[in-house]
Amino acid sequence: MNKKIATILLLASATGLAACSKKPPETLPPVAGPTSVPTTDSTLTQPGVPAIGTQAHFGAAVGASTTIYFDTDSYDVDSQDAATLQAQAQYFARYPQITFTIEGHADERGTREYNIALGEKRATSAKAYLTSLGVDANRIAVVSYGKESPVALASNEAAWAQNRRAASVIIN
């Protein structure tokens, strides 16, 4: 391995470690309504209020709208998803220093490889919509987990609907 690559690896590794040390809390604060979008940054200095650049801050600002949901086999952004992504776009416009990942997921009722491709398509749809609202594409990473990371664990329509999703996650 040449020295340049080793340096890059060290830097990449250090970045990774830094990310680990600033990971968001395991449990997010209670979801607040859209009216809780902060109107001034002074609120952020109060104790117990999540800091800018954390998933908790993002979640508090956009409410439940960190995630959009899809119909079976679909990767289309429907009107409800569009409203959700508009709230996200406003947040990302307000905090232009923040970068984030869109994680695409599928429900368990699909084959493994197809579901990774489908999750990629879903996350990319969400990214394209955010980009169309003015969010710089370079701020958005995309990753698909297919059916490997469900949030709802039952095997029924309600659980599958929750798992067919694209979640925006702040990169620290």
Place this chain on the structure above:
Amino acid sequence: MTKKLPLLLCAAMLASPLGAQDLGAPIGSEQPVERVQVEGDDGPLRGTVTDESAWSDIGIAIPAFATDRDRPTPANEAGTGALGREISRVITANLRNNGLFKPVGPDALPQPGFPQITAPVYDTWSGKGAEMLVQGYVRARDDGKLVVGCYLYDVALKNQLVREGWVVAPGDWRRAAHKCSDLIFSRLTGESPFFDSRIAYIAETGPKDRRVKRLAVMDSDGANHRFLTLGSATALTPRYSPDYSKILYLSYVDGNPRIYVYDIGTGKQTLVTENRAPTIAPRWAPDGRHILYAMGIAGNTDIYRIPATGGTATKLTDNPGIDVGGSYSPDGTKIVFESDRSGTQQCYVMDADGKNQKRISFFGGRCATPEWSPRGDQIAFTRIAGDFNIGVMNTGGGGMRVLTNGWQDEAPTWAPNGRIIQFFRTEKNTGRSGIWQVDLTGQNERRLPTPVDASDPAWGPIRP
């Protein structure tokens, strides 16, 4: 929950500051088994038994293999005599567990002495209702290696049908038992062998929302199990190379789904292609010289081919739908793959260069994860019609048959002889999974024993 994989990745980085790693200690490269001449009478050979209903009822006696002299061996702490009994047990389990025969093993039979191995006392065995007799011996050589002889006799005709011998290192004694099983199976059925082969798969532990998925390998009967990755990153969809020197698989070790080429001998791995895009669904060409994979560019997944040694990738499909999971015909001229270009997942065949793409599945439901049989005449796939089941069809899409009836049976892989299909079955709600196998009749289905839950089996070829 959404942070699970990145957090796992962080753990990997902490363990290994110089780049993400999730690899365990290497297990060593594949060694061929040496064949040797074994003594015995060359009796007249009989015609091959090919009728399935007939040979499944053949009574086969498999008494303990004898030894010329009970000697210590690293293969068995009680010596070569005890090892001979173990070899007979492995052969008996092989023939019984696959629903092929109804063998009687060494624990219910008298033990022949060493001189009787080449001169069986036929009356003993005909008196027990045995039609076929498998005898053999184990001899420890002075260099520590083991010579295993394997003999198949027709009890009624009182003659020898076939014999063969192998020299194995003590650690490879089970391979001699598998070679003997293959010899018997092939002689009695006229089919190609399959027992002396290995399976790569994904070992799964933990709750449904925090599943740990590790790359693992085992023999065709579940023995000699090894984990190849540590579990800090999710591993999926392995495929053995045709010469068993490498495994292709998907890992999230750098945070994204990417295909790696894992070298079994050195325990090191490389990316299949240096690209920022996600790569999934790795497959070997039959000659091991090319690799197929699917790659998502701007969200759209197509199938690519790249030389196994690296170099320039060729795009084989170019379609706004999801194209994924190519599997070569055994002669390397065609590829079957799945695509949702028609609206749902269906199976298509194309030439190896991507030309003449043609849908072949028109039987209702969906067709996913197609795998071309090593015999060339059938394609196995995941049939989605409500539940997920394993189906087979001919290479034109006709003659479709559904072989299983689980809630979610997925991802078929063929035995080296194209007679048995393994797949993984996932339980409703719990998400627990196991590897199952079924033969082409659909009659003989069983779960493979694995130390933990298991998915994504990939059956390798007959070992050298």
